[in-house]
Amino acid sequence: MRMIANFSMYPNTVMIGVSHSNRSHFKSTQFPAYTTFDNVILPAYTNINNVIGRRFVHKTSSEVLLERGSNVVSNGQLPNFPSSSYEAAMEKLSSLITRQRRGEKPPLPNKLGRMSMYLKILGLEEDMNRLKIIHVAGTKGKGSTCIFCEAILRECGFRTGVFTSPHLIDVRERFRIDGIDISEDKFLECFWDCWNQLEEKATEQLPMPPLFQFLTILSFKIFTSEQVDAAIIEVGLGGTEDSTNAIKEPTVCGITSLGMDHTEILGDTLGQIASHKAGIFKPKVPAFTVPQPPEAMDVIIERAKELMVPLEVTEPLDCKQMKGLTLGLSGDHQFYNAALAVSLSRCWLQRTGNWEKVCQNILLFNCLDVRNPNILLPRLVNGCSSSGIHFSRALFVPSMSKYTKVTSGASVIPSDLSGIELSWQFNLQRIWEKIVHGKEMTTLLEKDFKAESKLMLPPNEFLYDNPSKGCPSHNYFPSSAVIPSLPLTIKWLRDCVREHPSTRLQVLVTGSLHLVGDVLKLLKR
Numbered sequence: 001m002r003m004i005a006n007f008s009m010y011p012n013t014v015m016i017g018v019s020h021s022n023r024s025h026f027k028s029t030q031f032p033a034y035t036t037f038d039n040v041i042l043p044a045y046t047n048i049n050n051v052i053g054r055r056f057v058h059k060t061s062s063e064v065l066l067e068r069g070s071n072v073v074s075n076g077q078l079p080n081f082p083s084s085s086y087e088a089a090m091e092k093l094s095s096l097i098t099r100q101r102r103g104e105k106p107p108l109p110n111k112l113g114r115m116s117m118y119l120k121i122l123g124l125e126e127d128m129n130r131l132k133i134i135h136v137a138g139t140k141g142k143g144s145t146c147i148f149c150e151a152i153l154r155e156c157g158f159r160t161g162v163f164t165s166p167h168l169i170d171v172r173e174r175f176r177i178d179g180i181d182i183s184e185d186k187f188l189e190c191f192w193d194c195w196n197q198l199e200e201k202a203t204e205q206l207p208m209p210p211l212f213q214f215l216t217i218l219s220f221k222i223f224t225s226e227q228v229d230a231a232i233i234e235v236g237l238g239g240t241e242d243s244t245n246a247i248k249e250p251t252v253c254g255i256t257s258l259g260m261d262h263t264e265i266l267g268d269t270l271g272q273i274a275s276h277k278a279g280i281f282k283p284k285v286p287a288f289t290v291p292q293p294p295e296a297m298d299v300i301i302e303r304a305k306e307l308m309v310p311l312e313v314t315e316p317l318d319c320k321q322m323k324g325l326t327l328g329l330s331g332d333h334q335f336y337n338a339a340l341a342v343s344l345s346r347c348w349l350q351r352t353g354n355w356e357k358v359c360q361n362i363l364l365f366n367c368l369d370v371r372n373p374n375i376l377l378p379r380l381v382n383g384c385s386s387s388g389i390h391f392s393r394a395l396f397v398p399s400m401s402k403y404t405k406v407t408s409g410a411s412v413i414p415s416d417l418s419g420i421e422l423s424w425q426f427n428l429q430r431i432w433e434k435i436v437h438g439k440e441m442t443t444l445l446e447k448d449f450k451a452e453s454k455l456m457l458p459p460n461e462f463l464y465d466n467p468s469k470g471c472p473s474h475n476y477f478p479s480s481a482v483i484p485s486l487p488l489t490i491k492w493l494r495d496c497v498r499e500h501p502s503t504r505l506q507v508l509v510t511g512s513l514h515l516v517g518d519v520l521k522l523l524k525r
Contacts, residue, residue, distance in 0.1 A: 085188050085192070086184055086187075086188060089187075089188060089191050089192070089195075090171070092195055093171065093211060093214070093215075095208075096208060096209065096210055096211040096214055097210075097211050098210045098211070111213065111241055111243060112241065112243075112245060112246055114206060114209065114213075115209075115213065115216075115217070115243055115246040116246060117206055118198060118206075118209055118213075118217055119217065119220070119246065121197055121198060121201050122193075122194060122197055122198070122217065122221065124217075124220050124221060124224060127220075127224040128220050128224065128246075128247070128248075129248065129249065130224075131220070131223060131224065131228070131231045132229065132230055132231065132251045132348065132351075132352050133230075133231045133232075133233055133247055133250040133251055134146075134149055134230065134231070134232045134233070134250065134251060134252055134253075134254065134344050134345075134348055135233050135235070135244065135247055135250040135252075135253045135254070135280050136149075136232070136233065136234050136235065136253075136254045136255075136256065136344070137235040137238075137239040137242075137253070137254070137255050137256070137277040137278075137279075137280045138235075138254075138255050138256025138257060138258060138277060139256065139257060139258045139259040139260075139261045139273070139277075140256060140257045140258075140259060140333070141256040141257055141333060141334075141336065141337040141340075142164075142234045142235065142256050143164045143234060144329055144334060144337040145254060145256055145337045145340050145341050145344070146162055146164055146232045146233075146234050146341075147162070147164075147329075148329075148337060148338050148340075148341030148342075149230075149232050149341045149344055149345050149348075150162050150176065150179060150232055151179070151328070152341060152342065152345040153229070153230045153232075153345055153348065153349075154178060154179055156345075156349065156354070157359070157504060157506055158229040158230050158354075159177075159178060159226070159227070159228045159229045159230070160176070160177070160178060160179070160228055160229065160230050160231075160232060161175070161176065161177055161219075161222065161223035161226060161228035161230070161231045161232065162175075162176040162231075162232045162234075163175060163176075163215075163216070163219035163223075163231070163232070163233050163234060163244075164176075164234040165212070165215070165234065165236055171215070172184065172187050174215060174219070175187065175218070175219055175222050177222070177226050177228065182222060186222070186225075186226070187222075189225075190218060190221045190222045190225055191218060193221065194214070194217060194218055194221050198214075198217075212236050212243055213243045216236070216243040216244055216246070217243075219231075219233070229352075230348060233247065233250075235277075235280060237262055237265065237266075238262065238265065238266050238273075238276035238277065238279065239276050239277045239278065239279040239280040240275070240276050240279025240280075241276075241279070242279075242280075244280075245279065245280055247280075247282075248282070249282055249285065250280075250282060250285055251285070251347070251348050251351050251352060252285065252286050252287065252288070252344050252347040252348055252351065253280050253281055253282070253285060253286070253287040253288075253309075254287065254288050254289065254340055254343075254344045255277050255278065255280075255287070255288075255289040255290075255292075255300065256289075256290060256336075256337060256340060257290055257292070257333070257336060258270060258273060258274055258277060258292050258293070258296045259273075260273070261273065269295065270293055270295045270296040271295045271296065271298070271299045273296070274292070274295070274296035274297075274299040274300050275299050275303065277300075278299060278300045278303035278304070279303075281303055281304060281307050281309045282307065282309075283307045283308060283309070284307070284308050284309065284310075285309060286309070286310045286311075286312070286347050286351070287304060287309050287310070287311050287312075288311070288312050288313075288314055288340055288343045288344055288347070289311070289312075289313055289314070289340070290313065290314055290316075290336045290337075290339070290340055291313060291315070291336075297313075312343065314336075314339045314340050314342075314343045315339060316335035316336045316338075316339050317335045317338050317339045317342070319335070359503070359504045359505075359506060360392050360393070360463055360503060360504070360505050360506070361389060361390060361391050361392055361506050361507075361508070362391060362392065362393050362394070362395060362463070362493075362505055362506070362507040362508070363380075363391045363393070363394040363395065363507070363508050363510075364394075364395050364397065364489070364507050364508065364509045364510075364515070364519070365377075365380075365394060365395070365396055365397075365428065365432075365509075365510060365511045365515075366396060366397055366398060366399055366425070366428070366511050366512050366514075366515045367428075367511035367512050368512060369424050373427070373428050373431050374431060376511065377428070377431055377432055377435055378435055380510070381435055381436075384508070389508075391479075391508075392463070392479070393462070393463055393479055393480060393481070394429075394432050394479060394480040394481075395480070395481055395482075395483055395489060396425040396426075396428045396429050396432070396480065396481070396482045396483075397425065397482070397483050397484075397485065397486050397489050397515070398420055398422065398424075398425060398484070398485070398486070399486065399512055399514035399515045399518050400485070400486050400487075400514075400518040400521075420484070420485075422482055422484060425482045426482055429477060429480045429481075429482050432479070432480050433477050433478070433479060433480055436478075436479045436480075437478065437479070457483065457488070457492055458481045462481060463496050463500075463503075463505070486515070486518050486519065486522065487522060490519075490522050490523075493505060493507070
């Protein structure tokens with residue numbers, strides 16, 4: 001089971017998601033609606049600008065979480081490297097630049113064979129095989145397609161890793177985790193681990209890898225270390241002999257628009273270039289491409305037949321069916337890239353068993369009694385609804401920090417807070433039910449129930465049953481529940497997911513900074 005979290009752009013708010021997994025890490029998530037593109041239904045945000053083009057506000061909010069130390073998945077203490085270690089790492093990387101002229105054959109042949117040996121030295125072979133990879137080749141639009149895939153899968157609640165090239169300012173731009181460049185500390189941890197092991201084993205027959213090859217290896221190290229759900233890998237050059245083609249069994253492959261590029265290496269005809277690009281195809285692994293010139297398409301189709309690859313050609317998104325929504329990246333060519341990303345993401349969801357999973361959106365709320373919930377809750381509901389977010393249930397809990405002394409992140413968390421006063425939470429619950437169900441609930445909600453009887457946890461089915469089945473006599477209302485402590489709430493959510501592994505829970509935590517901080521503290525345990 002895992003709990004995942006990210007600060008949103010709203011104040012006093014954190015989003016968490018819950019799914020069936022045996023590991024714990026932090027990640028960003030949003031609430032999926034369903035968007036239809038040319039008869040393709042894909043779990044996504046109804047706002048295309050958010051689905052297929054991440055805005056900088058997401059990067060800023062995620063960086064806040066990074067500063068709190070929650071985006072670094074650590075298996076122990078970080079290695080002891082000096083403060084100047086980043087510049088030292090850049091010097092090491094610079095030493096790998098080969099000064100090779102265009103068209104020259106590489107000084108060392110059998111690039112993929114050496115890649116396999118490097119990965120074996122680092123113990124990454126088995127870990128790589130567990131990555132669920134989208135592998136993208138092409139001449140134009142590779143990077144855009146990868147970023148579109150990243151945005152779509154992030155909106156579906158998955159932890160993503162993206163490897164692209166080149167970078168503009170900082171080499172860390174090539175490695176993205178959940179939509180942002182990898183942190184410097186995490187980069188250095190993985191960099192020195194790879195560098196030191198490869199340098200120790202380097203020989204005349206197996207020297208240190210060239211720059212791009214090392215960066216490709218580093219991307220595999222980073223993504224396996226960060227335990228991403230989806231790894232989106234952009235080919236560097238060509239496909240067949242590219243370092244990224246060490247991927248033995250991707251989940252799905254894609255080829256963007258082809259043209260004349262790197263002719264001194266790939267050949268001087270579209271057919272020869274297409275042959276290199278289609279070199280990323282793997283036996284029986286689905287592949288997608290966009291409309292290509294006949295010479296290139298013939299080669300792609302032939303290669304797919306040889307390997308029994310299910311090949312599909314995607315048409316550009318139809319702007320008429322997008323109901324006035326726009327892509328996050330400008331240019332008519334982006335409709336081809338976005339359509340390819342939709343197909344790749346859909347296939348990834350299907351092949352990883354996530355397409356049919358049901359998603360439940362849950363609200364976890366508390367606010368101080370000096371604030372007016374009759375104003376806060378309706379605005380929250382209306383604001384979320386306008387973005388396509390609809391809550392199936394709401395949970396009202398007290399914050400831990402309000403009732404305990406000032407704590408550090410390592411402080412003991414009280415497990416039993418059942419003796420605290422919950423009348424405020426019951427008041428919030430009644431306001432919520434009136435908002436959701438209207439006047440028909442008024443009589444039922446005003447009835448006086450014994451507080452003792454309402455301290456029981458609702459059954460796990462509460463999150464999954466039709467809301468009409470719930471009633472106060474069962475200690476919970478149709479669309480909400482009061483739970484006496486936050487640790488108990490987190491445990492209950494985890495238990496619910498274990499019993500219903502086919503359902504994904506996404507939880508918005510908001511209303512109080514105390515509540516947000518306490519949730520983050522619990523998620524680190």
